[in-house]
Amino acid sequence: MNIPYIFDVQRGSTVDGRGLRTTVFFKGCNLDCFWCHNPEGKKPFPELAFFARACLGCGSCRGACPGEEGAPCRACGECAALCPSAALRVYGKQYKIEELLDIILADEPFYEATGGGVTLSGGECMLYPDFVSALLQKCKEKGIHTAIDTAGSVPFSHFEQVLPYTDMFLYDIKCLSPSLHKQGTGFDNSLILENLERLRQTGKEILVRVPLIPSFNEKEKDEIEAFCRARGLSYELLPYHTLGEGKKAALSAFRERK
Numbered sequence: 001m002n003i004p005y006i007f008d009v010q011r012g013s014t015v016d017g018r019g020l021r022t023t024v025f026f027k028g029c030n031l032d033c034f035w036c037h038n039p040e041g042k043k044p045f046p047e048l049a050f051f052a053r054a055c056l057g058c059g060s061c062r063g064a065c066p067g068e069e070g071a072p073c074r075a076c077g078e079c080a081a082l083c084p085s086a087a088l089r090v091y092g093k094q095y096k097i098e099e100l101l102d103i104i105l106a107d108e109p110f111y112e113a114t115g116g117g118v119t120l121s122g123g124e125c126m127l128y129p130d131f132v133s134a135l136l137q138k139c140k141e142k143g144i145h146t147a148i149d150t151a152g153s154v155p156f157s158h159f160e161q162v163l164p165y166t167d168m169f170l171y172d173i174k175c176l177s178p179s180l181h182k183q184g185t186g187f188d189n190s191l192i193l194e195n196l197e198r199l200r201q202t203g204k205e206i207l208v209r210v211p212l213i214p215s216f217n218e219k220e221k222d223e224i225e226a227f228c229r230a231r232g233l234s235y236e237l238l239p240y241h242t243l244g245e246g247k248k249a250a251l252s253a254f255r256e257r258k
């Protein structure tokens with residue numbers, strides 16, 4: 001089984017499905033959205049980030065790197081472990097399914113009290129259907145509500161694999177126009193829309209999520225809403241924010257620290 005890297009596990013999330021949830025963010029994405037809110041989730045391997053504004057200038061990290069001068073960073077985390085202010089951070093860690101399950105189960109009482117559960121997100125968690133289905137199967141055996149947050153640009157066989165263990169899909173639609181989609185994400189959306197229709201026909205609960213991006217898809221908002229209503233799909237609009245910009249800068253800044 002391909003063991004994915006995870007860049008974050010957020011407990012107590014209220015924005016990734018109903019109730020209080022634990023959201024697991026997988027690294028690796030096959031779209032390239034120019035507004036990406038989670039740039040640390042794009043690449044499928046660990047990465048070091050340097051947040052300059054958090055740096056105290058203490059110098060603890062200097063000389064910590066075991067790599068040769070000029071060698072590429074292996075994101076081993078040795079420098080980050082010495083940083084007192086989390087200015088250096090490694091994104092990407094591999095977990096065993098049992099380790100993730102333990103983290104997820106720690107909040108079981110909150111799921112019961114709020115109707116919450118676990119959400120797998122990213123990046124694109126659906127690039128890892130073996131791992132996702134194995135993890136969600138364990139969650140279902142424990143009675144945990146399960147959700148997948150996906151952009152849907154994967155073979156439908158990936159959906160078929162996870163369907164038995166998934167209660168709900170949070171399905172991103174960025175726009176309906178294929179040319180606009182290609183312009184904004186680098187890829188055509190025909191597979192995404194085809195998968196959405198096939199998923200709808202399974203009768204699984206789907207919440208379409210639409211990130212509203214200024215100067216990109218705002219003009220398509222009414223059209224997307226009409227598209228969802230015509231198919232009986234629930235949808236929500238996600239506000240634009242710029243939190244990804246700081247992380248993007250931090251991911252490209254670490255080399256200067258080495």
Ligand code: SF4
Nearest residue numbers: 065073074076077079
């Ligand atoms: S720069 Fe830091 S994370 Fe990268 S290889 Fe060196 S010690 Fe490891």
Ligand code: SF4
Nearest residue numbers: 055056058059061083
């Ligand atoms: S990045 Fe280096 S110099 Fe800055 S706070 Fe961390 S350890 Fe100190």
